[in-house]
Amino acid sequence: MGAVGEAIRRRRSDLRSGLTGRALDVGLYVLILAFLFLLGTRVIEHGPDYLLQIFFFALANGAIYALIALGYTMVYGIIELINFAHGDVFAFGAFASASLIPLFGLSEGQVWGPFTILQLLAVFVVTMLLCAVLNVSIERIAYRPLRHAPRLAPLITAIGMSFFLEGAMFLWKGPSSVHYPDVLPDLSFTILGARVGVKEITVWITTIVLVVGLALFIDRSRLGKAMRATAQDRDAAQLMGIDIDRTIAATFFIGAVLAGAGGIMYGLSYNTAVFDLGFSAGLVAFTAAVFGGIGNIYGAAIGGLVLGLIRTFWDGYFDSAWSDVVIFAILIMVLVFRPTGILGMRVPEK
Amino acid sequence: MQTASGPASDAAILRLDHVTKRFGGLVAVNDVTFDVRKGEVFALIGPNGAGKTTLFNGVTGLIPPTSGSVVFEGREIAGTKPFKVAELGIARTFQNIRLFEYMSAVENILVGEHCRMHAKLWDSLFKLPRERREEKEVTDHAMELLRFVGIERWAHSYARNLPYGGQRRLEIARALATRPRLLLLDEPAAGFTPQEKVELMRLVGKILDSGVTVFLIEHDMKVVMGISKRIVVLDHGEMIAHGTPEEVRRNPRVIEAYLGKQH
Numbered sequence: 180m181g182a183v184g185e186a187i188r189r190r191r192s193d194l195r196s197g198l199t200g201r202a203l204d205v206g207l208y209v210l211i212l213a214f215l216f217l218l219g220t221r222v223i224e225h226g227p228d229y230l231l232q233i234f235f236f237a238l239a240n241g242a243i244y245a246l247i248a249l250g251y252t253m254v255y256g257i258i259e260l261i262n263f264a265h266g267d268v269f270a271f272g273a274f275a276s277a278s279l280i281p282l283f284g285l286s287e288g289q290v291w292g293p294f295t296i297l298q299l300l301a302v303f304v305v306t307m308l309l310c311a312v313l314n315v316s317i318e319r320i321a322y323r324p325l326r327h328a329p330r331l332a333p334l335i336t337a338i339g340m341s342f343f344l345e346g347a348m349f350l351w352k353g354p355s356s357v358h359y360p361d362v363l364p365d366l367s368f369t370i371l372g373a374r375v376g377v378k379e380i381t382v383w384i385t386t387i388v389l390v391v392g393l394a395l396f397i398d399r400s401r402l403g404k405a406m407r408a409t410a411q412d413r414d415a416a417q418l419m420g421i422d423i424d425r426t427i428a429a430t431f432f433i434g435a436v437l438a439g440a441g442g443i444m445y446g447l448s449y450n451t452a453v454f455d456l457g458f459s460a461g462l463v464a465f466t467a468a469v470f471g472g473i474g475n476i477y478g479a480a481i482g483g484l485v486l487g488l489i490r491t492f493w494d495g496y497f498d499s500a501w502s503d504v505v506i507f508a509i510l511i512m513v514l515v516f517r518p519t520g521i522l523g524m525r526v527p528e529k
Numbered sequence: 530m531q532t533a534s535g536p537a538s539d540a541a542i543l544r545l546d547h548v549t550k551r552f553g554g555l556v557a558v559n560d561v562t563f564d565v566r567k568g569e570v571f572a573l574i575g576p577n578g579a580g581k582t583t584l585f586n587g588v589t590g591l592i593p594p595t596s597g598s599v600v601f602e603g604r605e606i607a608g609t610k611p612f613k614v615a616e617l618g619i620a621r622t623f624q625n626i627r628l629f630e631y632m633s634a635v636e637n638i639l640v641g642e643h644c645r646m647h648a649k650l651w652d653s654l655f656k657l658p659r660e661r662r663e664e665k666e667v668t669d670h671a672m673e674l675l676r677f678v679g680i681e682r683w684a685h686s687y688a689r690n691l692p693y694g695g696q697r698r699l700e701i702a703r704a705l706a707t708r709p710r711l712l713l714l715d716e717p718a719a720g721f722t723p724q725e726k727v728e729l730m731r732l733v734g735k736i737l738d739s740g741v742t743v744f745l746i747e748h749d750m751k752v753v754m755g756i757s758k759r760i761v762v763l764d765h766g767e768m769i770a771h772g773t774p775e776e777v778r779r780n781p782r783v784i785e786a787y788l789g790k791q792h
Contacts, residue, residue: 404640405640411629412627412629414627416640417591417610417611418589418591418611419615419641419703419706421612422612
């Protein structure tokens with residue numbers, strides 16, 4: 180932090196205590212209240228069934244954002260780098276699994292049984308591993324050689340990696356959206372008048388399993404402890420016998436496993452993928468990570484859910500052409516009013 | 530490399546041979562040669578900027594020396610990665626305390642035990658018996674270490690919330706958790722009251738009794754003269770004196786380095 184951070188803090192407190200600051204604050208509250216009022220009228224207009232329906236979709240979207248956001252936040256927590264290529268690893272997960280699904284004998288409109296579930300599970304495992312290998316390679320090639328370089332250098336290579344991956348996926352599948360096989364059974368249940376499909380349930384359950392697994396892993400395992408130690412003080416961690424190169428690689432591995440799972444579930448839910456999918460989804464997930472407090476794992480999970488809610492409610496009740504504007508307006512507001520996110524960063528800045 | 534002469538306790542545990550460290554044009558450590566013998570308290574002193582911490586960084590592998598050799602228990606370790614050096618049996622503390630601030634005191638020590646643990650991933654996720662047994666063993670040992678340095682009452686507080694002296698002691702306990710045979714202490718008495726310094730000297734004695742050789746950097750002459758068997762003095766990266774506290778105290782070059790020429 181240091182002097183610059185101090186100056187920003189002082190400037191902000193000056194601003195907020197001043198007359199213009201008060202006006203800004205009041206303006207912000209008026210804006211939020213006006214928005215909530217508008218949302219309220221639309222909600223009443225569309226009825227409770229629609230509200231619940233949007234809510235279920237929002238939870239599924241939020242879960243996917245959360246899975247991507249976790250990778251951003253874990254990598255930031257350990258090496259203080261925004262891995263801009265992370266969103267593209269997510270997109271790669273969608274693309275790779277689209278090719279793997281027929282390869283593993285799954286097709287659209289088939290009959291589902293225990294064996295098909297195993298087949299889908301195999302698609303998940305292989306895709307997640309492919310994403311992990313990709314992300315670990317990215318770290319090895321583009322970030323590790325620059326570990327002692329100024330912080331701007333790996334940021335530039337991260338952007339480069341992102342463009343490289345998007346270019347590679349462009350060459351692979353072309354410029355337009357490609358169809359993602361719609362393999363999940365078209366079953367649904369009605370809960371209080373809203374439809375819940377197998378797609379949403381798959382996303383919820385997978386995300387819960389992965390996030391709980393991650394939390395247990397970070398909290399209990401040796402590697403998880405090593406990751407927390409490395410995030411807090413890299414030199415001290417090394418002197419405690421922790422191989423930081425391996426620990427950092429493991430962080431990229433785990434982040435990519437989660438993003439890969441997110442990529443598959445995105446494909447399964449929306450049945451479409453495009454080469455620059457990682458850019459748009461990545462930006463939302465990145466916003467989610469900042470919203471929750473970058474570096475904070477629980478923050479990223481909550482941030483993902485909140486952004487899923489905001490985006491889906493906006494798309495459901497307002498014009499979806501504006502949803503990116505809303506997302507970035509939120510990013511800017513978080514950075515201005517609560518730069519450490521809603522939960523704040525557990526890991527102190529060095 | 531090892532000298533066969535003398536009793537076992539005189540054998541070198543750490544030997545530095547013509548060690549030099551350059552940062553660009555600056556020579557931080559220049560051609561330093563000495564050895565630390567097993568079972569002694571060895572001190573490295575010198576004015577600020579003499580290159581003492583640089584030497585520690587060279588030994589632990591954080592910033593490898595430019596040239597020269599560092600031999601630990603007969604094995605060349607110059608350029609070895611820090612985590613390997615820790616596994617080989619060297620631990621250290623830092624001049625400016627560097628704990629894992631957002632972990633409890635006990636957890637800090639458990640990280641130190643890290644390189645000694647064997648439970649597999651699945652064991653720890655599902656708390657299998659093997660893991661539980663090992664975890665209990667390791668946690669018991671961690672509590673023992675906290676008692677050893679006298680801070681067991683803060684076992685479950687965040688490291689950052691411990692009082693200053695407690696943090697320094699916790700850092701020593703964390704270093705001991707890797708079960709080293711050589712412990713490097715970088716200014717362990719900095720900021721201590723006279724009472725705390727006496728306690729620290731007693732603690733160093735206990736560490737020595739447990740079979741760990743201690744190599745320390747210290748500014749406080751009372752502490753250095755009181756506990757070390759042999760001393761090396763560094764000034765501007767050069768070794769200017771070497772010997773027992775008595776010899777070093779009388780050495781005119783040491784007096785000059787500390788007090789200036791006119792004395």
